[in-house]
Amino acid sequence: MELSKNYVPNETEARWYQHWLSKGYFKSTPDEREAYTIVMPPPNVTGVLHMGHCLNNTIQDILIRRARMQGKNACWVPGTDHASIATEAKVVAMLRERGITKSSLSRDEFLEYAWEWKEKYGGIILQQLKKMGCSLDWDRTAFTMDPDYYKSVIEVFLDLHKKGHIYRGKRMINWDVKAKTALSDEEVIYKEVQSKLYHIKYAIEGNNDFITVATVRPETIFGDTAVCVNPLDERYKHLHGKFVFVPLINRRVPIITDDYVTLDFGTGALKVTPAHDINDYQLGQKYNLEVIDTLNDDGTMSEAAQFFIGEDRLDVRKKMEAVLSEAGLLEKVEAYTNQVGFSERTDAMVEPRLSLQWWVSMKEIATPALQSVMEEAIQFHPAKFKNLYRHWMENIKDWCISRQLWWGHRIPAWYAPDGSVAVAANANDALVILQEKNASLTLSDIKQDEDCLDTWFSSWLWPFEVFKGLSNPGNDEIKYYYPTQTLVTAPEIIFFWVARMIMAGHEYMDQKPFEHVYFTGIVRDKQGRKMSKSLGNSPDLLALIDVYGADAVRFGIMISSPAGNDILFDESALEQGRNFNNKLWNVLKLIQGWEKRIDTNLDAQNEKFAMDWFENRLSQVQQEVDVLLNGFKLSEALKTNYSLIWDDYCSWYLEWIKPGFEQPISKEVYDKTVHYLNEMMHMLHPFMPFITEEIYHLISPKQDDLCNKIAAPVKEANTDIVAGGELLKQVISALRDARNKNQLKPKDTITLYIQTANTGTYKTIESILCKQVNATSIEYTNSSIDNTIVVAVEKDKFFIGTSIELDATALKATLLADLAYQKGFLESVTKKLSNERFVQNAKPEVVALEQQKQADAIARIATIEESLQSL
């Protein structure tokens, strides 16, 4: 078959993925083999594949494919997260386009639209993963709102409530005025903002004086219920115990003292608005101040504000400047830079707000989760994230789990008209509880909580509930697959998700959820900016796959992404991947071209050295790669593979065994060469599954597939043989360099004379050496040869005889530079060795090594000097 000039990935990739699927290679059922399980971090149903997913899933696929090739029962579970806030926002937007407002719909009507949306768009991202070659067990595709999963989430709520870990409390929360929901602290992003600091005068009761208060949020003064100063502040001592009037509304409020107030910020006097600031709220609690909520849930001013009712608080902020100024109550306005919270989802400026929310108290359930990581029952890669984890877990705060949304798991709590609440699995059970207090209640009297649970309150069950570990306790699958082996995720969700999964695992399975956590970096653009839709710096992944092929994209993203380090995405890495594909393709073409020239009678004497060397080098690299992969050093393992194939195999081995133009090749050499290629495709397969499978099949007829082929045990490498090959490389490079420097053209032939104590070594590699440095003959000599180019490698000397006229200056310069280096080196070694304390204190083998270095350097210097003289 005639192969195309360059590798064309698209058709090949689609074909192989279908083939693997049809063979059922990705399916897993419990059996007697060791399980290797990964649960995919479920992407949002709203998601489309981006670089972060690409990195994350490539890593998982590498791990799972490797496990499969090690003969383990590999199970990689796909799925999606209902992502309550993000999805609800999308559905609301979709409805708006159709001219429907959410408020015009009933809860059930809205959810119907939401499910419709989910069915239509929810699976897109999973389809895209197929393009990347991800070997997921598609039959297991899970969703955080599947019926059983839903049930389990509710059950966990009931259970935690029963154990006293869930409570309902009025707390200051972050309020998203656009989404009209509470946000957890983690969903708030603090940004530096240019604000104004308004100095506002409050009239003091009983005289005509004022006290000036500084604030960046003048619209909140309608909620003021005190002014606070530091008790030590001399400026205000005369005002202790007095009252002031809040501007415009003239509410009479006390001046209180607390050392929370800093003396040197603003005017030293703080307006206290318990309803709209977390610190003020705490002051309010301490001094029993009235709480006046002046905001509606959409961020407009409420009736309690008395002024500007129904207007947005940010518009009011602007208007306040004029109104206060007109009233003569604005002393001055300063420019001021401060940190302000914004909603991660809607980018709305977050308002601190008092609200009744459901909470999980974390201290108790966090304890075993902290322990399992600290004692390395769960290993973090890289381990540096342990510290971060510990710090967070030791200072853990309660978790606000209610969200004012409809799309999600509805909170299983029912309220009686008098406000009393019952937590129960359903309305009937709730009624029974509520009737204890009021026997006359009926089902129509009680109402279920309108709110949903935080998305993470369902995804923390993911590692076991995808196997129905909670909805069907003790089933065969959960026993077989749990705990899972490796979780691959981004460090930014270590608290949102990783920590909570560990807690849930211990709480409900009595076991850690996974053994290893591999933290990927964040994918950034070339300038180091995080990829985001608003910056428009996130490339279209599917387009990249179209251009470069999935293998090249996988290569590109993996080659420079050590665990836990951010990766700066640069398309040139994909080019490197594509070039690598093409290199592999051309190896195939080269070897295939030899097939019809196989000669079964030809011996392999000249190629024996090359074959021995490569065989051992291959074993050595196989071992190295194993070690690297076991340590989760995926990027380095890929580099090692790359260099084995490109440098050792292509640049050296193939050149050494390559038959001359239209010359035959011995069967033994051909077979070995094919065998090595098969082995290397096997090793590379987890990283670049498509092209390796393709080449594996094209290089020789096969019954099996690489995808589920179990790797043979790695042989021990003979390091002496490997070192022999390295010496040969070194000699060839040195001779080529000398040729280059003396302007010998590649076509110019040379005669080579070797002065060495080990003639035997060189005899075995004569034919390779001739081929590689274009020498017509090799002779051995005991002394220098005149009119030649002299090259020294280790203790051996090489003389290049040529008919071309030589210019010795370049060569001389090289030798002099080498001489200077060696002399400097010798000096440093000698200095070390002449230090008595070194000889006394250092380990004997270290001293011996230094002595060896010294001897080598002296010998080498002698060789160079001799060479210089003969010039």
Place this chain on the structure above:
RNA sequence: GGGAGCAUAGCUCAGUUGGUUUAGAGCAUCUCGUUUACACCGAGAGGGUCCGCGGUUCGAACCCGUGUGCUCCCA
């Protein structure tokens, strides 16, 4: 303000318990080359005060202290 981390070649990073040459790789750069697998290529080369300053040690890129700069997380 509290915490975690990072700083090594132009760029991205390796560098294991301190001693395998006076620090390595890939990409980029430069020189030479179109020899029948591959120019998406080959052969070769140059390039570093291991952030600064102290200390420990016979010996420090590595350990300790300190300064500077950057990143992330939390308030």
